[in-house]
Structure formats: structure tokens, C-alpha cells
Amino acid sequence: MSLTVDIRRDLGGFDLHTTFDAPEGVTVLFGRSGSGKTSVVKSIAGLLTPQQGRIALDGRVLFDTAARIDVPVHKRRLGYVFQDSRLFPHLTVRDNLCYAARVSGRGSRDPKEVAALLGISHLLDRRTHALSGGEAQRVAIGRALLSEPDMLLMDEPLASLDGPRKAEILPYLETLRRETGLSILYVTHNMAEVARLATHIVLIDEGRVVRSGAPDEVLTDPDMVRMLGIRDAGAVLSATVAAHHPDGLSALSISAGQLLLPAVEAPVGAKLRVRILAQDVILARTRPEDLSALNILPVRVLAVRRGEGPGVVVQLQAGQDRLLARITRRSADRLDIVDGAECYAVMKSVAVSQTDIAVGLQTGL
Ligand SMILES: Nc1ncnc2c1ncn2[C@@H]1O[C@H](COP(=O)(O)OP(=O)(O)OP(=O)(O)O)[C@@H](O)[C@H]1O
Numbered sequence: 001m002s003l004t005v006d007i008r009r010d011l012g013g014f015d016l017h018t019t020f021d022a023p024e025g026v027t028v029l030f031g032r033s034g035s036g037k038t039s040v041v042k043s044i045a046g047l048l049t050p051q052q053g054r055i056a057l058d059g060r061v062l063f064d065t066a067a068r069i070d071v072p073v074h075k076r077r078l079g080y081v082f083q084d085s086r087l088f089p090h091l092t093v094r095d096n097l098c099y100a101a102r103v104s105g106r107g108s109r110d111p112k113e114v115a116a117l118l119g120i121s122h123l124l125d126r127r128t129h130a131l132s133g134g135e136a137q138r139v140a141i142g143r144a145l146l147s148e149p150d151m152l153l154m155d156e157p158l159a160s161l162d163g164p165r166k167a168e169i170l171p172y173l174e175t176l177r178r179e180t181g182l183s184i185l186y187v188t189h190n191m192a193e194v195a196r197l198a199t200h201i202v203l204i205d206e207g208r209v210v211r212s213g214a215p216d217e218v219l220t221d222p223d224m225v226r227m228l229g230i231r232d233a234g235a236v237l238s239a240t241v242a243a244h245h246p247d248g249l250s251a252l253s254i255s256a257g258q259l260l261l262p263a264v265e266a267p268v269g270a271k272l273r274v275r276i277l278a279q280d281v282i283l284a285r286t287r288p289e290d291l292s293a294l295n296i297l298p299v300r301v302l303a304v305r306r307g308e309g310p311g312v313v314v315q316l317q318a319g320q321d322r323l324l325a326r327i328t329r330r331s332a333d334r335l336d337i338v339d340g341a342e343c344y345a346v347m348k349s350v351a352v353s354q355t356d357i358a359v360g361l362q363t364g365l
Contacts, residue, residue, distance in 0.1 A: 007053035016207040025199030036207040046073035079144030079152040085136035087128040094124040100147035134165035191232035195275040196358040220322035222305040234277035255319030280351035281325035295347040
């Protein structure tokens with residue numbers, strides 16, 4: 001399912017004027033606090049009425065001011081997962097799961113299957129007030145799935161969870177996407193979630209779309225670094241597990257060669273996406289010898305962006321992929337890092353952790 005959105009609404013001086021397409025897959029709507037993300041999602045869900053515009057899901061028009069169409073919320077066939085789980089505390093997990101299916105009247109999916117997919121089978125008879133935040137959120141996702149929506153809208157579904165709980169849920173979201181094929185519009189301002197889940201990214205600022213496209217293009221666009229956050233800037237690379245070595249390292253094939261990382265929990269042949277932060281990439285003009293860092297890739301400089309501070313962001317071509325490196329202006333001058341320069345990108349193996357790796361999901365669909 002692909003969604004097209006073109007809406008305009010004045011929110012007390014805030015001019016929401018957002019136009020984008022969300023193709024099949026996981027489209028991440030990313031922007032800082034107050035950029036208009038929730039207002040966009042509410043408009044799609046039918047909870048906020050734009051003054052002007054059109055919203056359509058494949059051929060099905062949900063909203064169109066010109067044609068005077070405004071499909072009511074319950075007939076839009078969209079699943080909505082909020083920041084907080086909003087479960088019924090007096091009902092069991094099973095009853096919470098079945099509720100949406102009953103209300104939507106589209107419940108042909110087996111709740112047990114959905115519970116298994118989300119790792120909540122052992123919780124079915126529990127009341128929801130005693131669930132952990134991560135468990136409750138998985139039940140909320142299951143409930144949305146059981147209404148058999150044409151698309152799932154997820155508005156910062158992990159924002160209320162701490163780091164370990166986020167890490168617990170992310171693999172389920174990856175499985176969900178892979179196994180149900182359901183298209184998802186996913187709102188977040190967390191870059192780790194973007195890097196792990198997105199198959200398409202829409203960047204929004206002050207109610208307007210400033211950039212959209214595939215993650216490997218958008219995330220390595222040096223002009224977007226400021227908006228994405230300099231500390232979080234980095235690339236996502238598609239990789240395949242090539243070998244697991246007895247010394248605890250795994251070898252991954254990427255288009256530019258090989259990466260050695262701490263043991264990756266995936267079998268040989270598994271497809272992965274790996275996030276490499278710009279601040280973890282060092283540049284050298286000649287191939288370094290006698291270095292402890294194990295990953296040295298030949299790269300070509302595509303662009304150099306100088307900021308106001310002492311740092312520069314360097315966009316690099318590494319095989320078919322793009323990388324970003326963040327180095328000092330002083331080093332860039334000393335090493336003559338200019339457009340077209342051939343050099344080597346150096347990365348420590350331990351710089352990439354398990355949370356930077358998504359299994360079974362490459363940068364495309
Ligand atoms: N019903 C409303 N009436 C007036 N102003 C509103 C209304 N809803 C949202 N706004 C304003 O519109 C702007 C965008 O808000 P929105 O909640 O869509 O942003 P957001 O990107 O989702 O932010 P956050 O990440 O903090 O949730 C904000 O300035 C907000 O105060």
C-alpha cells in the first residue's frame with residue numbers, strides 16, 4: 001500500500017503544509033519536536049481535519065477537500081499505535097487483542113499467531129495493568145494488527161520506553177515488517193530507530209517536507225546532517241554475513257569489501273543493515289599499516305561540508321554505498337581532503353554494536 005499526502009492546516013499560527021508519498025515498506029517521518037509530525041499522522045487517521053488537501057491510500061481517497069470527501073476515522077482502515085499503549089486495564093491481553101478485531105469487523109487473523117509474532121503468547125491471560133512498558137506496547141501493536149489495517153500508523157511507539165526496552169521491541173518491529181508485509185508510517189525523532197527500520201525517509205521541519213528518499217541517500221546527505229543531528233549522523237550499509245571467526249569477530253561483505261565486527265547474531269548468508277556513525281570513521285590518504293583498527297576501506301570523497309565549528313562532514317563513495325566521516329577542519333586541510341580525493345576510511349570493529357545492526361532488512365525493500 002502506498003500513501004499520498006498533500007495537506008494544509010493552520011494550527012494557531014503554525015502552518016502545516018505537508019506533501020509526501022509513503023511507498024510500500026516503512027516510511028519514517030522524522031523531525032524535531034514541534035515540527036508537525038503528530039499533526040500529519042492525526043490528519044491521516046482522521047483525528048485532525050486539514051483545511052485543504054488530499055490523502056489517498058493506493059486508489060482509495062480518505063480525504064479530499066475538492067471532492068468533499070472525509071472518510072470517518074473508523075472507516076479509514078488504518079491501525080494507530082500511540083506513544084502510550086492505551087490498553088484497557090480491566091481486560092486481559094487476549095481481550096485487548098480481540099477488541100480491535102471485533103470493532104473493525106475485519107478480524108480474520110488469528111490472535112494467537114499475532115501474539116507469537118510479537119512474543120506475547122505467554123501473556124495472553126494476564127491483565128494489562130501489570131505489564132511492563134515494552135510488553136504493553138507489543139500488545140498495542142498486536143491490537144492494531146488484528147484490526148487488519150491497510151496501513152499502520154505508529155507515532156513514536158518507543159518514546160516512553162528506556163534504552164533496554166527499546167532494544168527489546170525493535171527486533172519485533174523488524175519481524176513485523178518482514179512477515180506481514182504491512183506498510184507502516186513510523187514517526188520518530190530517534191535516529192537509531194530510523195537507521196534500523198526505515199525503507200523510506202521523510203524529513204519534516206516547521207510543517208514542511210525538506211527532504212525525502214531512500215535511507216542510504218537521505219542519511220548520507222551532508223546537507224541534512226544538521227537536521228539529523230551531528231552526533232547521530234551516519235550511514236546505513238547493506239551487508240551479508242560472510243563468516244564467524246573463532247576469535248569472536250564476524251566478517252560481513254559489503255559493496256566496498258569486508259567489515260569485521262564483534263560477533264553478529266545472525267547465520268552466514270543473512271542479510272543485514274549496519275549503521276556506521278560519521279564520528280566513528282577516520283580518514284587516511286595512504287593505506288595505514290600497523291593499526292589496531294581492523295576495517296580499512298578504499299573510498300573516494302564526494303563532498304566536504306564545513307560547518308561553523310572546527311568539524312567538517314565528508315561524504316564518501318565506498319563501493320556502491322555511501323559513508324559519512326566527521327573529522328576536524330584542521331585534518332581535512334592537512335590531508336587535502338577535497339572532492340574527488342582517493343583515501344581510506346578506517347573504522348574500529350568495536351564501534352558498531354548489536355543495536356546498530358538490523359537482521360533481515362537491507363537498505364531497500
Ligand atoms: N490543535 C492544535 N491547535 C493549535 N496548535 C497546535 C495544535 N496541534 C498542534 N499544534 C502546534 O503545531 C505544532 C506541531 O505540533 P505537532 O504535535 O504536530 O509536532 P510534533 O513534530 O509531533 O512534535 P513532538 O515530537 O513534540 O510530538 C506545534 O507548534 C504545536 O504546538
